Amino acid sequence: MPLRERYSRGLHEIADGVWAWLQPDGSWGLSNAGLVVDGEASMLVDTLFDVPLTQAMLDAMRRATRAADALDVVVNTHANGDHCWGNQLCEGSRIVASRRAAQEMLRLDPKLVAKLAKVSQLGVRTGALGRRLGALLSRVGVRKLGAVLEGSDLLARAFGRFDFGSVRLTPPTETFDEHLQLRVGDTAVDLHEVGPAHTTSDVIVHVDSRGVVFTGDILFVDAHPIVWEGPVSNWIAACDRILEANATVIVPGHGPLAEASDVRRTQTYLRYLYDEAKARHAAGMSATEAARDISLQDFRDWREAERVVVNVRSIYRELSGGGPAGDEVVELFALMAAHAREHAG
Ligand SMILES: [Zn+2]
Incomplete structure (x- = not known):
């Protein structure tokens, strides 16, 4: 079956000892993750946006392979919550991210997003009236609440389905700059820092011997990417790095499994x-x-x-x-x- 068509929620073995966890339809907050195994050793690439989602993923991984019972390493590709807010379930594992991503993770409090999601539900219930009130509040200087009401429909769509109440920020235990090679058993895994682009620091995870690259949010498939940080030139260069990896399987941060043409279309x-x-x-x-x-x-x-x-x-x-x-x-x-x-x- 063509890679792109294997797009159902759950675990997909994409190479010998390598799995992708996919969450259709890949829209706001519905991110992908990965698992790399060699013998008893294991590495998780990214946790998910909340604790129940991450728990369900870990349960499925443990059913697929005993090596996932105790994860040796967790890599967070970047600081957005949909790639690291399940970290608390991996306490006791090495948690690795770039130094700048680790700093950025401290900037946004999950409790604040939990509140935002709640207020946005109120905004949705009040509809256009709530939005008019929001615009008014923004104008008189109550900018944040005003913006929440004005953006409530999108905020509810983006965050309403997640359970942020139990998220406890769990930062990396180890950081690096530019490049780090880790070993999962005998398998070399290369972490390349290619940002700032999507965020202040984005990392791609290359498992050369298995022909797999996990791109984090440098690649969104079938959706507009979002340039929180830039510069755009870094992002285009980051896409070149993905193409240079010459991988058989490209796992995007969001959306179905990708091919080189998806990476080139992002550059276009x-x-x-x-x-x-x-x-x-x-x-x-x-x-x-x-x-x-x-x-x-x-x-x-x-x-x-x-x-x-x-x-x-x-x-x-x-x-x-x-x-x-x-x-x-x-x-x-x-x-x-x-x-x-x-x-x-
Ligand atoms: Zn994401």
Whole structure:
């Protein structure tokens, strides 16, 4: 069966002693993970967004192989919660991430996201009225609550299905810069830091002897990527690193198992969006207007088109001389929600 069609929730053996855990449809928070085994030794690539989801994954892995009973190493590809908020179930294992990803993990409190998810449910119940109230609150300076209400439909869609109440931030026990080679039994596994791109630091996990690369969120398949950090040029170069790995199986951070053509299409998207945004930046158009103005027809089969709002803002920030991402995440969700509503149906 072609790789892409093996897209059902659960564990898929993709090479000798290598599994991917897939979560269709790969939209907000529904991330993929992986398991590498050699003899009794095992490595988990990423935990999931909450404790019940991660527990279900670990249970399935333990049914598939005894080597997963006690995981030797857990690697977090980056700091987004959907790749590390299940870490607490792996206490006692070595937990490895890049130094900058480990720092970024401390920035967002799961309890805050749990509250956000709750308030957004209220916003959904109040519908358009809640959004108007949100816009008003934003205008009079209660920006955060206003943004939550304005973005409530998207926030509820993105976070409403998860159980953040029991997440306890569990940071890595070991960090590295640029490159680290780990061993799972006799199998070499290379961690390459290719960010900042999607976040402040993104890592790809290459198991050369088994022909597998786990890309983290450098690759979204059938969906718009989201450039929280940039620069876009790093992301394009990161895609080249994935292609150079020449893997038989590419496991994306979200979406079905990928092929080289999916990686190249992501590069095409990033180049296109960068050029289109640059022209509008030069013409004095605002980032919000530019996101509305740029045609996404060539990518109309991709989900989460609202991410173009964040992507154009990141490119604008890059064009005006960089600096770290300053927008509050909830405000970005309010902008994306407005964009999604405009383009619905
Ligand atoms: Zn993700």
